[in-house]
Amino acid sequence: MESSENAGFRSGLRPPQVRAPVSSPTAATSYLQEITDSQHNARSQQPTGIPQKRAHKGSISYPDQKRKTLVERAGEPIKSGIPSVAAGLPRASTNVKGASIASLSANSSTATSRYAQTSNFAKSVGPGARPPVTGRAPTSMGFAQSTTTRPRGLTRPRPATAMANRELEDEPLQTNQNKGWDVDGRLSEFETQFKVIKETVEGTMGDRKILEEAIELAKNRASDLEREKQRLTDQNAQLQNQLDLQRQENNSLQQEKQMMALQIETEQRRQKYELEDRQREHKLEVDQIRRDFESELDRLKREHQAAAEARERQYQAELAEERTQKSRELQDLRSKLGAEQQDLNSELLKKEREVQEMRSQVEALKSDLDREQTIKEMLQQQIAEMTATNVTLEERMRGLRAKIDFLESDSKQQADSYALMEARLQEALRVAEEARQKLIKEETERRVLFNKYQELKGNIRVMCRVRPILDPSEGEEAKIAFPDTKTSSQIDVTGPEEKSSLGVVSRKVIPFEFDRVFNPSVQNEEVFGEISQLVQSALDGYNVCIFCYGQTGSGKTYTMSSPDGMIPRATHMIYDTITKLQEKSWTYTMEGSFVEVYNEELHDLLTPSREADPRKKLEIRHDDVRKQTTVVNCKTVALDSPEKVEAMLKQAQSNRSVAATKANERSSRSHSVFILKLVGENSATNERCEGTLNLVDLAGSERLKHSQAEGDRMKETQNINKSLACLGDVIEALGRGSAHVPYRNSKLTHLLQYSLGGNSKTLMFVMVSPLEAHLKETITSLRFATKVHNTHIGTAKSTKKLRSATPESGR
Numbered sequence: 001m002e003s004s005e006n007a008g009f010r011s012g013l014r015p016p017q018v019r020a021p022v023s024s025p026t027a028a029t030s031y032l033q034e035i036t037d038s039q040h041n042a043r044s045q046q047p048t049g050i051p052q053k054r055a056h057k058g059s060i061s062y063p064d065q066k067r068k069t070l071v072e073r074a075g076e077p078i079k080s081g082i083p084s085v086a087a088g089l090p091r092a093s094t095n096v097k098g099a100s101i102a103s104l105s106a107n108s109s110t111a112t113s114r115y116a117q118t119s120n121f122a123k124s125v126g127p128g129a130r131p132p133v134t135g136r137a138p139t140s141m142g143f144a145q146s147t148t149t150r151p152r153g154l155t156r157p158r159p160a161t162a163m164a165n166r167e168l169e170d171e172p173l174q175t176n177q178n179k180g181w182d183v184d185g186r187l188s189e190f191e192t193q194f195k196v197i198k199e200t201v202e203g204t205m206g207d208r209k210i211l212e213e214a215i216e217l218a219k220n221r222a223s224d225l226e227r228e229k230q231r232l233t234d235q236n237a238q239l240q241n242q243l244d245l246q247r248q249e250n251n252s253l254q255q256e257k258q259m260m261a262l263q264i265e266t267e268q269r270r271q272k273y274e275l276e277d278r279q280r281e282h283k284l285e286v287d288q289i290r291r292d293f294e295s296e297l298d299r300l301k302r303e304h305q306a307a308a309e310a311r312e313r314q315y316q317a318e319l320a321e322e323r324t325q326k327s328r329e330l331q332d333l334r335s336k337l338g339a340e341q342q343d344l345n346s347e348l349l350k351k352e353r354e355v356q357e358m359r360s361q362v363e364a365l366k367s368d369l370d371r372e373q374t375i376k377e378m379l380q381q382q383i384a385e386m387t388a389t390n391v392t393l394e395e396r397m398r399g400l401r402a403k404i405d406f407l408e409s410d411s412k413q414q415a416d417s418y419a420l421m422e423a424r425l426q427e428a429l430r431v432a433e434e435a436r437q438k439l440i441k442e443e444t445e446r447r448v449l450f451n452k453y454q455e456l457k458g459n460i461r462v463m464c465r466v467r468p469i470l471d472p473s474e475g476e477e478a479k480i481a482f483p484d485t486k487t488s489s490q491i492d493v494t495g496p497e498e499k500s501s502l503g504v505v506s507r508k509v510i511p512f513e514f515d516r517v518f519n520p521s522v523q524n525e526e527v528f529g530e531i532s533q534l535v536q537s538a539l540d541g542y543n544v545c546i547f548c549y550g551q552t553g554s555g556k557t558y559t560m561s562s563p564d565g566m567i568p569r570a571t572h573m574i575y576d577t578i579t580k581l582q583e584k585s586w587t588y589t590m591e592g593s594f595v596e597v598y599n600e601e602l603h604d605l606l607t608p609s610r611e612a613d614p615r616k617k618l619e620i621r622h623d624d625v626r627k628q629t630t631v632v633n634c635k636t637v638a639l640d641s642p643e644k645v646e647a648m649l650k651q652a653q654s655n656r657s658v659a660a661t662k663a664n665e666r667s668s669r670s671h672s673v674f675i676l677k678l679v680g681e682n683s684a685t686n687e688r689c690e691g692t693l694n695l696v697d698l699a700g701s702e703r704l705k706h707s708q709a710e711g712d713r714m715k716e717t718q719n720i721n722k723s724l725a726c727l728g729d730v731i732e733a734l735g736r737g738s739a740h741v742p743y744r745n746s747k748l749t750h751l752l753q754y755s756l757g758g759n760s761k762t763l764m765f766v767m768v769s770p771l772e773a774h775l776k777e778t779i780t781s782l783r784f785a786t787k788v789h790n791t792h793i794g795t796a797k798s799t800k801k802l803r804s805a806t807p808e809s810g811r
């Protein structure tokens with residue numbers, strides 16, 4: 001549009017009018033559809049289908065010419081190709097695609113006049129001659145020129161009328177005289193042309209109507225769009241208003257924010273000043289308080305010093321008084337002690353006499369026992385002889401029976417002889433039965449005598465064992481002597497170096513006496529020989545407890561649990577005895593359990609810790625009637641073969657190893673208790689006995705101050721020391737015959753309650769290291785053992801009793 005306008009102004013001519021080309025009727029619809037697009041686009045572009053009149057440089061515009069009358073046009077020379085004019089005119093439908101609404105309306109309003117102005121027909125039939133048009137656009141209108149037979153370059157100005165034309169073209173008219181003046185022909189031609197033109201005009205009128213309708217539609221559309229535009233403009237204005245409002249609001253908020261920031265800053269400044277004031281005040285206050293405090297402190301110090309001096313003076317006076325009083329008391333005590341010592345010496349002499357008496361009693365009992373044993377052997381011999389006689393008699397009887405059968409005679413002699421034989425046989429059987437009964441009785445008596453003998457030996461016995469040096473690298477050997485070679489009951493230990501008040505260094509020999517002392521060369525077999533009598537007591541229905549006490553590495557585990565230690569040997573002995581006792585009508589059941597006391601807690605050594613149910617804690621239950629102890633939730637194994645004992649020991653050992661850490665062997669830090677329950681029944685005498693054998697491997701007895709333990713290790717050591725001290729207390733209380741024995745003070749003594757009291761036999765092994773480095777611990781252990789050895793525990797009682805009376809019980 002812009003370019004075409006500029007072109008128009010440059011030429012100084014009227015802006016060219018857009019001319020809508022005539023298109024087919026179907027194009028009208030698409031025209032309407034594209035109006036909207038075209039409103040904008042068409043302004044800057046020339047629609048392709050619209051031929052545009054452009055003002056070319058040098059071209060001439062002619063004023064519109066007045067339409068000629070038919071008479072005027074009749075004078076013009078006939079132009080061939082008129083029908084083609086009709087073909088070139090706009091048809092019924094008009095293609096206005098791409099035209100702007102403004103140009104369309106302009107075109108539509110001038111359409112008719114333009115046709116009138118520029119139709120070829122008008123040009124061809126118009127009176128005035130037109131100057132030749134060179135470079136004219138090859139529009140549909142242009143073909144009018146081709147209607148002449150003349151060449152293009154020879155065109156001349158046309159005459160204003162047909163007549164003038166004729167004069168101008170005189171020469172050619174003369175050559176075609178016959179043709180040019182045929183008026184009728186030409187009239188009829190004109191009429192034909194007129195008809196054609198009329199038709200064309202009518203068609204054009206139709207087209208015009210259609211175009212007007214289209215224009216109307218376009219106008220409506222334009223007004224719609226105009227309204228839409230108006231609405232959008234309104235909306236836009238509204239939005240603009242809103243935006244303005246928002247902006248205003250934003251501005252006010254910004255202002256508010258600035259105000260707030262200002263206020264905050266002011267407030268902060270105010271608070272800062274206030275804080276500084278407060279700090280100043282506070283500092284002043286603190287200074288004041290400090291000054292007050294210092295003066296108060298000085299005053300108090302002075303007062304305190306005065307009071308302390310007064311107190312010191314008073315205490316010194318009191319102390320002097322106390323000292324004189326105490327020295328008086330000490331004198332009294334010394335005299336009292338002298339008297340008591342005398343009493344004790346006399347008591348000791350009395351006790352020694354008692355011991356002598358006891359020893360003679362023991363001797364007597366020993367001879368009784370020997371006598372009984374000889375009787376027993378005699379009886380056993382008799383039984384053997386009787387059994388042999390019995391066998392012979394039975395053989396003879398069978399022979400006689402055979403004879404009887406053979407002879408089949410009823411003779412009196414034979415009958416008498418048979419009766420005699422029968423009587424003899426009966427007599428032999430009776431004697432044999434009597435001998436068996438006597439033997440059973442003897443066994444019961446033997447038990448009573450044996451246990452009496454045990455009781456006389458003391459219900460708590462202490463034995464000492466010194467282990468050999470395993471390797472020379474272990475260190476220097478302590479000076480330990482075994483002077484009593486006859487009874488093997490003494491051990492002399494040379495104590496550490498001592499400095500007298502005169503500066504003389506000496507070493508004391510400390511003698512200790514026990515029931516038996518085993519030197520390093522003694523093997524487990526011999527040791528077991530000494531304790532086998534206690535195992536027998538357990539089979540006889542007593543509660544027996546065998547301890548191993550001593551410092552770590554002194555040989556406790558070796559003595560108790562090594563493959564040939566006390567536990568396997570005891571169980572083997574029990575199996576052998578049980579088998580032998582079967583012929584004396586005794587049947588035994590044996591059950592074993594293995595527990596550990598660690599940090600005052602009980603653990604089952606036969607259940608791996610990963611399988612143990614943490615909710616089921618081991619609990620100690622005592623049966624006061626049966627004098628028996630059971631550990632609830634603890635695994636108990638029926639030991640019906642020696643292999644089972646071995647398997648049980650192995651399992652206990654492996655479970656104990658799991659609990660051990662690399663640094664600390666668990667066996668040194670816990671007490672292990674092997675509990676063997678023995679229940680025997682005699683079908684002949686209806687006797688029943690229930691005994692328990694406890695084999696205890698105590699934790700290392702080293703003192704806390706020597707072990708220099710810390711943390712968990714310290715806790716362990718404290719627990720060990722506590723339980724060992726409790727064991728000593730219990731034994732002491734039992735020895736004193738105290739009404740209250742503090743069994744419950746430790747787990748170990750609580751567990752062993754019925755194996756440490758009146759109804760029990762106790763053996764303590766005190767294990768000693770042969771090394772000089774362990775001398776102090778050795779002496780401590782031996783002193784503890786001596787204390788236990790000096791304790792006398794009340795007479796043990798067997799749990800043996802008769803079962804409820806049965807008809808045979810009188811036997």
Ligand SMILES: Nc1ncnc2c1ncn2[C@@H]1O[C@H](COP(=O)(O)OP(=O)(O)OP(=O)(O)O)[C@@H](O)[C@H]1O
Pocket residue numbers: 466467468470520550551552553554555556557558559665667668669698699700767
């Ligand atoms: N009579 C002995 N004959 C030979 N070797 C022995 C004897 N007594 C102990 N031993 C050995 O001495 C070492 C320490 O013994 P043991 O482990 O029995 O000591 P412990 O007192 O049980 O120590 P812990 O308190 O750590 O369990 C072991 O190697 C053991 O084999």
